[in-house]
Amino acid sequence: MSASYTDRAAGAGNGEALIRLENVSRVYRMGDSEVRALDDVSLAVGRGEFVALMGPSGSGKSTLLHVLGCLDSPTSGAYALEGQAVHDLSEDRLAEIRQKRIGFIFQSYHLVPRMTAARNVELPMLLAGVEPSERRERVRVALESVGLGRRARHRPDEMSGGERQRVAIARAMVMRPHLLLADEPTGNLDSRTGDEIVALLEGLNAAGLTIVLVTHDPRIAGHAGRLIRMLDGRIQADGAEEEPAFSGGAAATGPPATPGSPPVSRAGEFKP
Ligand code: ADP
Ligand code: MG
Numbered sequence: 001m002s003a004s005y006t007d008r009a010a011g012a013g014n015g016e017a018l019i020r021l022e023n024v025s026r027v028y029r030m031g032d033s034e035v036r037a038l039d040d041v042s043l044a045v046g047r048g049e050f051v052a053l054m055g056p057s058g059s060g061k062s063t064l065l066h067v068l069g070c071l072d073s074p075t076s077g078a079y080a081l082e083g084q085a086v087h088d089l090s091e092d093r094l095a096e097i098r099q100k101r102i103g104f105i106f107q108s109y110h111l112v113p114r115m116t117a118a119r120n121v122e123l124p125m126l127l128a129g130v131e132p133s134e135r136r137e138r139v140r141v142a143l144e145s146v147g148l149g150r151r152a153r154h155r156p157d158e159m160s161g162g163e164r165q166r167v168a169i170a171r172a173m174v175m176r177p178h179l180l181l182a183d184e185p186t187g188n189l190d191s192r193t194g195d196e197i198v199a200l201l202e203g204l205n206a207a208g209l210t211i212v213l214v215t216h217d218p219r220i221a222g223h224a225g226r227l228i229r230m231l232d233g234r235i236q237a238d239g240a241e242e243e244p245a246f247s248g249g250a251a252a253t254g255p256p257a258t259p260g261s262p263p264v265s266r267a268g269e270f271k272p
């Protein structure tokens with residue numbers, strides 16, 4: 001394994017969007033009624049973007065993240081991830097894409113309670129069949145990079161919320177994903193701890209990682225380069241960080257922000 005994290009994050013480098021959704025809908029049918037959790041969403045996200053997703057409860061944020069993360073498939077419409085159509089792939093192929101290219105973090109961390117931090121971080125590599133010696137080294141580097149080098153042997157119930165979320169970030173990054181999806185990752189944390197988590201995410205983004213983050217907190221969203229507002233399963237506004245008070249007018253439908261120039265430095269963080 002010689003490619004650095006940054007090399008892999010930059011991918012083929014042919015300039016295509018990392019994410020491209022075209023007229024994606026996700027309809028839940030329950031008996032006679034249906035819920036359009038996503039309603040004709042089109043969206044492009046370039047490599048290296050940091051996108052915040054806001055909107056009221058039930059507006060479709062988590063559904064959008066699940067589709068982006070290949071945890072769920074659109075009812076209609078097209079999804080291309082790194083130029084590859086993924087909307088009609090089999091569950092096996094989707095699982096492979098999730099494992100190799102996508103990291104997730106959640107509001108409630110989703111760590112395995114009876115496993116140590118090190119074991120939690122190791123888990124995705126166990127499932128992917130990474131060699132034991134490489135697993136150990138990657139666990140060490142990942143935990144150090146989130147400031148938990150000395151907490152490797154602790155279990156989640158011996159850690160604070162902020163520490164648990166850092167373990168979750170280390171776990172999400174250990175397979176060197178190209179895309180990190182975060183569903184209200186600071187929702188259970190006090191504001192100072194939330195700021196620390198966002199600072200970590202900003203560091204990963206600066207090293208080339210593309211991030212889509214759901215948040216209710218405008219202050220957290222302010223760290224992202226682009227803010228997307230959802231309402232009733234649709235994108236209501238999409239642009240660079242804007243004044244929240246002005247969002248009542250026509251939705252901005254301009255092109256997505258241009259991804260940053262190819263990242264350099266800090267590339268060794270998740271390198272074995
Ligand atoms: P948000 O994350 O913005 O709160 P969600 O994406 O969770 O919104 O939900 C969007 C809509 O889809 C809501 O009306 C919700 O009730 C509905 N929904 C979400 N998941 C399911 C499901 N598994 N079955 C039925 N309806 C669902
Ligand atoms: Mg949600």
